[in-house]
Amino acid sequence: xxxxxxxxxxxxxxxxxxxxxxxxxxxxxxxxxxxxxxxxxxxxxxxxxxxxxxxxxxxxxxxxxxxxxxxxxxxxxxxxxxxxxxxxxxxxxxxxxxxxxxxxxxxxxxxxxxxxxxxxxxxxxxxxxxxxxxxxxxxxxxxxxxxxxxxxxxxxxxxxxxxxxxxxxxxxxxxxxxxxxxxxxxxxxxxxxxxxxxxxxxxxxxxxxxxxxxxxxxxxxxxxxxxxxxxxxxxxxxxxxxxxxxxxxxxxxxxxxxxxx
Amino acid sequence: xxxxxxxxxxxxxxxxxxxxxxxxxxxxxxxxxxxxxxxxxxxxxxxxxxxxxxxxxxxxxxxxxxxxxxxxxxxxxxxxxxxxxxxxxxxxxxxxxxxxxxxxxxxxxxxxxxxxxxxxxxxxxxxxxxxxxxxxxxxxxxxxxxxxxxxxxxxxxxxxxxxxxxxxxxxxxxxxxxxxxxxxxxxxxxxxxxxxxxxxxxxxxxxxxxxxxxxxxxxxxxxxxxxxxxxxxxxxxxxxxxxxxxxxxxxxxxxxxxxxx
Numbered sequence: 001x002x003x004x005x006x007x008x009x010x011x012x013x014x015x016x017x018x019x020x021x022x023x024x025x026x027x028x029x030x031x032x033x034x035x036x037x038x039x040x041x042x043x044x045x046x047x048x049x050x051x052x053x054x055x056x057x058x059x060x061x062x063x064x065x066x067x068x069x070x071x072x073x074x075x076x077x078x079x080x081x082x083x084x085x086x087x088x089x090x091x092x093x094x095x096x097x098x099x100x101x102x103x104x105x106x107x108x109x110x111x112x113x114x115x116x117x118x119x120x121x122x123x124x125x126x127x128x129x130x131x132x133x134x135x136x137x138x139x140x141x142x143x144x145x146x147x148x149x150x151x152x153x154x155x156x157x158x159x160x161x162x163x164x165x166x167x168x169x170x171x172x173x174x175x176x177x178x179x180x181x182x183x184x185x186x187x188x189x190x191x192x193x194x195x196x197x198x199x200x201x202x203x204x205x206x207x208x209x210x211x212x213x214x215x216x217x218x219x220x221x222x223x224x225x226x227x228x229x230x231x232x233x234x235x236x237x238x239x240x241x242x243x244x245x246x247x248x249x250x251x252x253x254x255x256x257x258x259x260x261x
Numbered sequence: 262x263x264x265x266x267x268x269x270x271x272x273x274x275x276x277x278x279x280x281x282x283x284x285x286x287x288x289x290x291x292x293x294x295x296x297x298x299x300x301x302x303x304x305x306x307x308x309x310x311x312x313x314x315x316x317x318x319x320x321x322x323x324x325x326x327x328x329x330x331x332x333x334x335x336x337x338x339x340x341x342x343x344x345x346x347x348x349x350x351x352x353x354x355x356x357x358x359x360x361x362x363x364x365x366x367x368x369x370x371x372x373x374x375x376x377x378x379x380x381x382x383x384x385x386x387x388x389x390x391x392x393x394x395x396x397x398x399x400x401x402x403x404x405x406x407x408x409x410x411x412x413x414x415x416x417x418x419x420x421x422x423x424x425x426x427x428x429x430x431x432x433x434x435x436x437x438x439x440x441x442x443x444x445x446x447x448x449x450x451x452x453x454x455x456x457x458x459x460x461x462x463x464x465x466x467x468x469x470x471x472x473x474x475x476x477x478x479x480x481x482x483x484x485x486x487x488x489x490x491x492x493x494x495x496x497x498x499x500x501x502x503x504x505x506x507x508x509x510x511x512x513x514x515x516x517x518x519x520x521x522x
Binding site for chain 1: 392429431459475516
C-alpha cells in the first residue's frame, strides 16, 4: 500500500458533522473543496479550514481529482449527491452516516466505504475528536485499511463495524442521546413555568450520569414508575398536558411493565 | 431559638433515600431508631449508622421522645405511616418526598415540614451529600428555619421551596433523570443484541451531557427527528418492535412537531 494514499479530499456538506470532521481531517489530508448548497455555509466552513480550501455551491464545480470524497449530508440527501456526481469515479468515496448501508455506493463508485463518527455534533460546540469512536467500513479490505489509518490519525478510538452493527449503534445513539436531550428539554420547560431552569437539576443529572459507570442502567432505574407509585404518577399527569402528558404516560407505563410484569 | 433544637431523630424507612439521608444526619442529630417493615433492612441501615441506633420493624416500638421524625418511605405509604403513628405528637415531623404536599401533616402533627433531597439514590452507590440540593418547607417559619439549619449542615445547596415548586421540580426530575435512565436501558438492550453494550456510547453520552453547560437542551437537540429525516426514522422503526418501537415513534413524532410545526 502507498504510504499516504489520501493526500487530498473534497468534503460534500457543511452541516454539524462536516463542520467538525473537515477541520480534523485537514492536517492529514488536504481539504481542497467544501460543497454546500447554501454558499454561505460552504464559505464559513472553508474559512475554518484555511489554506486554499475552495467553497462551492454547485456540484458541477466539484474537483475531479481528489483522493477522498467525504459525503456528510442528511441521510435523505446521500442518494441525490451520488446521482449528481455520477460523472466522477475517481478516488475513494465515503459517507459519514450511521444508518446508510455501504452498498449505497455499489454500481455508482468503484471504491467506497463508511467513515462514521459516533458522536453528537453542534456547529459551534468544540468536540475533542480524539475521543470520538470512529466506525469504519470499506468496500474492500484494502480500502477499509486505508480508512482505518486515516481515522486513527484523528481519533484514538477506531474500529471496523459493518453496516448491521452501525445501524444498531445508531438506533442506540438515538435513544441514549437524542431522546435523552429531548427529556431534558421537557424538564427545562416544566421548570421555566416556575422561574427556574434545568441548572437546578445539574447535581441530579451528574449523579444519574455517573451511575452508569458503576451499574447497568437497568439496575440504576429509580422513580415513581420503577416503584409502582401510581398515586404520584397520576398526580404528575394531572399537572401535565399535551406532548408532555403523552410522553410521561407512555414512559411510565413502559418502566412499570419492565419492572413489575 | 434553642441552639440545637434537633438533638435526636427517628428515621422511618430504610429505602434508597433513607439509606443516604440517615448516615448524613447522624453526625448532627443522633439517629436513635430506624424503622422498616422488613426487619433486615432496618438492621442493615442501623448498622451503617452505628452507635446505639436501634432497628425496629413494628411502629408500636417507635420512640416517643425524638426531636425529629423523618418519614422516608414510598409516597403511597406516607399516609399509612401518619395513621399508624397518630399516638405520637411530639417533635418535628418531616417527609422527604418531592410530590407530597406539606399539608399532609395538617391535623395529624402539630409541628411538621419537608426535607426533600433533590437527587437520585441507589442504596449501594455513594453520593456526595454536600452537593445535593435540599429543598425545605416548614409548617411555620420557625420550623422552616430549624430545618434549613439542619439541612445546611449536610448540604451546601439548601433552599426554601413550597409544595408547588417542589412538585414541578419532581416532575422535571422524572423527565431529566428517571426517563433519561430508561432511554439508556433501551440503548443498552439494542446493543446487547450485537454483543456490545452502552460503554461504546460513553463519549457520546459525555458530550451530550457536557452540551447542556453551553446551550439550552432545546438548542442542543440533534438526530433524525430534529432533522426531519423520515427515511432514517422509518428504517429504525423497521428494526424495532414492542415497547422500543412505541417509544421511538412517540418521541420522534414529538421532536418533529417541536421543531417542524
